Each structure stands twice: as C-alpha cells, then as structure tokens.
Amino acid sequence: MRKLLIGSTAAAALVAGSLIAAAAANADSGTVVRVVDGDTVVVSINNNDQTIRLLNVNTPETKDPNKPTECLGPEASEYLKQALPAGSKVRLEFDVERHDKYGRTLAGVFNASNQLVNAEIARKGLGVPMVVGENRKFLPPVQAAHDEARKAGEGLFAESIECTLPAKVAAASEALASAEEAAPATTSSAAGASASTWASALVAAKAAHDLLSAERDSEHSIIWAAYSTGEAASKLKALSDRITRADTTLNQVKEQQKTLAAAEKKAEEERKAAEAKAAAEKKAAEEAAAAAKKAADEAAAAEQARAAAAAAEAERLRNIPAPQPYVPPAPKYVAPQPAAPSNPYPGYTGPRCYAPGGKTWRPC
The missing domain is CATH 2.40.50.90 (OB fold (Dihydrolipoamide Acetyltransferase, E2P))
Structure with a gap:
C-alpha cells in the first residue's frame, strides 16, 4: 500500500x-x-x-x-x-x-x-x-x-465619438428628427432652408445606411462591432423607413418651395405694379397740384400787381394838390378914357390940317 x-x-x-x-x-x-x-x-x-x-x-x-x-x-x-x-x-x-x-x-x-x-x-x-x-x-x-x-x-x-457607427446612426436620426420637427415653411426662402435641412439629414442618414448595409467581412468590418447582426438589421430597417419618408418629404418641400416662389413672384409683380400705379397717380397729383399752384401764384401775382397799381394810383391821386377854388380871371384893366370935354362946338371933331388949297384935311 x-x-x-x-x-x-x-x-x-x-x-x-x-x-x-x-x-x-x-x-x-x-x-x-x-x-x-x-x-x-x-x-x-x-x-x-x-x-x-x-x-x-x-x-x-x-x-x-x-x-x-x-x-x-x-x-x-x-x-x-x-x-x-x-x-x-x-x-x-x-x-x-x-x-x-x-x-x-x-x-x-x-x-x-x-x-x-x-x-x-x-x-x-x-x-x-x-x-x-x-x-x-x-x-x-x-x-x-x-x-x-x-x-x-x-x-x-459611444454615440459621443463622431466617427463611430452608433454616433453616425444617432446623428442621422437626430438630423431627421430635427427636420421633422421644423415649423412648416410659409415662404420660399424658409422652404429652401427646410429643403437644405432635409437634404443634409438624408446625406447623413444614407451614409449611416450604407455602413449598416455593407458586408461585415469587408476590410472595414471593425466599425460594425458596435452592433450585433440582429441589432444592425433592426436599425437598418428603421433607418431605411425614415429615409423613404424623408425622400418623400424632401420632394414635397421642393414642390412647396416652387409654389411659394411663384406666388411670391406674382405678389412681387403685383406690388411693383401697384407701386408704379401709385407713383404715377402721385406724380399726376403732384403735377396737377403744381399747375394749380402755378395758376394760383400767377393769379395772386396778377392780383398783387393790380392791387399795387391801384395803390400806386391812389397814392398818386393822394399826392395831387387839392384844386384851388375857382376864381374867375380878373378883367383886363382898361384905363378909362378921359371924358371928352363938352364940345362947345357941335360937330367939332378936333383940329384939322388942311391940305394946300384948303379943300382936304385930316385930323391933326
């Protein structure tokens, strides 16, 4: 033993x-x-x-x-x-x-x-x-x-590390969610911004989709270690469905942008036409007002000239000396002829100078 x-x-x-x-x-x-x-x-x-x-x-x-x-x-x-x-x-x-x-x-x-x-x-x-x-x-x-x-x-x-597959999938999901939550566009520029947002979100989503759907035995297979085959398939389906909806929405937004742009163009044309009409009416009114003012100014000037002339005439008349009372002209003084002396000689007309011969005479 x-x-x-x-x-x-x-x-x-x-x-x-x-x-x-x-x-x-x-x-x-x-x-x-x-x-x-x-x-x-x-x-x-x-x-x-x-x-x-x-x-x-x-x-x-x-x-x-x-x-x-x-x-x-x-x-x-x-x-x-x-x-x-x-x-x-x-x-x-x-x-x-x-x-x-x-x-x-x-x-x-x-x-x-x-x-x-x-x-x-x-x-x-x-x-x-x-x-x-x-x-x-x-x-x-x-x-x-x-x-x-x-x-x-x-x-x-980690979803917080940008290059990882979970981060790419999360970023794509967040971009799509952000686009979905955006307020409806009411202008063509807003619709354009919305379309850009949707397009960017789709780029990220399709990139993540391509990574999820690629062959796991490729040279970059290490990135798929984040998900099991089942997880990858589930996320791929969910992402595919969202991409399909996003593509549809993007096309709708683009059509909306066209419609809004056409409406805005028409509204702009109408606005410009209204502005042109208003400008023309304003110009016509201004021209009419200017013409009326010119006529009024001319009338006022004429009235002022008339008033000035009347005032000048009044002033002239005021300055005319007052007429003196009429005094008839004094008769021209004519010295009275001395009264002829009583002719003691009737018919005697004064001395006479007789021509020689005594037949003719003249007063002397």
Whole structure:
C-alpha cells in the first residue's frame, strides 16, 4: 500500500512537473521596447527584439499605407502605450500557433499587474474579438470585455465619438428628427432652408445606411462591432423607413418651395405694379397740384400787381394838390378914357390940317 502511495505521489509529481515544463515552454517574458499600434508591440526577449501581435483582439488600423486611419485607431495606439510603456516588464503566453503569416509572434500579453492587456483593450471599446487560425485561448476574456464595453457605451460603442457607427446612426436620426420637427415653411426662402435641412439629414442618414448595409467581412468590418447582426438589421430597417419618408418629404418641400416662389413672384409683380400705379397717380397729383399752384401764384401775382397799381394810383391821386377854388380871371384893366370935354362946338371933331388949297384935311 505504501509502495502504491509512493508510486502515485511520484506519478503526480511527474505529471505536475511535466505541466509546469509545458507551461514554461508555452510562455515567456520580456521588456517592452515600443508600441507599434493598438494591437502590436515590440518586446525584447533575451536581448532579442520580437514583434508581438496581441491574440484574439483587433484594433482599428493606423499603420497600413493602403488604408486610411480608422476610427479610434490613434486612441487604441495611445492606450497601449500607456498600458505597456517602454521599459515595462511583460509576460507572454502563447497558443496553438506561435506566429502569423507576417512573422509576428502571437501571444497574450500580461502587464506587471497581471492584467491581460488583450482584454483591457477590448474593455475600453478600442478593439474587437477576433480569431487567428486555431488560436482561441484568449477569446473568452476578450469577448467578455468587449460585451462589457458594449453595455457601457465605451469607445466604438459611444454615440459621443463622431466617427463611430452608433454616433453616425444617432446623428442621422437626430438630423431627421430635427427636420421633422421644423415649423412648416410659409415662404420660399424658409422652404429652401427646410429643403437644405432635409437634404443634409438624408446625406447623413444614407451614409449611416450604407455602413449598416455593407458586408461585415469587408476590410472595414471593425466599425460594425458596435452592433450585433440582429441589432444592425433592426436599425437598418428603421433607418431605411425614415429615409423613404424623408425622400418623400424632401420632394414635397421642393414642390412647396416652387409654389411659394411663384406666388411670391406674382405678389412681387403685383406690388411693383401697384407701386408704379401709385407713383404715377402721385406724380399726376403732384403735377396737377403744381399747375394749380402755378395758376394760383400767377393769379395772386396778377392780383398783387393790380392791387399795387391801384395803390400806386391812389397814392398818386393822394399826392395831387387839392384844386384851388375857382376864381374867375380878373378883367383886363382898361384905363378909362378921359371924358371928352363938352364940345362947345357941335360937330367939332378936333383940329384939322388942311391940305394946300384948303379943300382936304385930316385930323391933326
């Protein structure tokens, strides 16, 4: 019995030793040299720099020269730099396949606090679960962290981060809701503004629709990690229905804009015609008033001239000296002839001078 126990103990120790040896053979440690991107780090192992690709997590692209920087790619890289600063010690655990097709070492990376950094990236919403070949060892903790981020609305699940799919869907929904809640347009300019609002909302909605309806296995599939297939389908249907209604409304608003513009044009023409008529009537009235004033002024001037002439004549007459009482002219004085003396000689007319011979005479 004792022999059996001793044998069993030895066997157990042998198995345990084998497991420890196997575990040791499937793990390693090193020092962080630098972070490449959100899921890749260079680690010095036995003074040999090795590029380590974190297993079962995928972060947005930042380094591929043939692809644009993806949403939250820089943030994922920055997080990994903070989680694994240069010079820090890390423990590496490996799975079935040790290297990928690019020659990178595939591993679970544990920091000095024994945290699986692969999962912590997903917990921040900066990475999504993925499988590389037969390597699934770290998939459960990464998946659990990813679900935790989904519930918390972190990273790729955040509606507050403009580039995420939830943010795009929320922005599209808000834009459509804002357009729907706008007051009815009563002018063509207001209808035009409403049409612009609807058009902008439709652009955002259709962009979000295209993202939701795209194939999930495309090169940008990481953005769809925010929604499950069912969630994406539900949101896609709701967004499609709203887009259809919005297209109809936009066409109605455009027609309304045309109708209002035509009515405003007609009203403007009528206003201008009324203004022209009023201006013509005003001008005619002003001309008539001017003519009447001119006639009145001329009449007043004539009356004033007449009055002035009358006043001048009156003044002239007033200044004429008053006529003196008529005094008949005195008769011309004729000195009275002296009375002839009594002629003692009747018939005597005065002395007579006789011509020689005494036959003729003249008074002397």
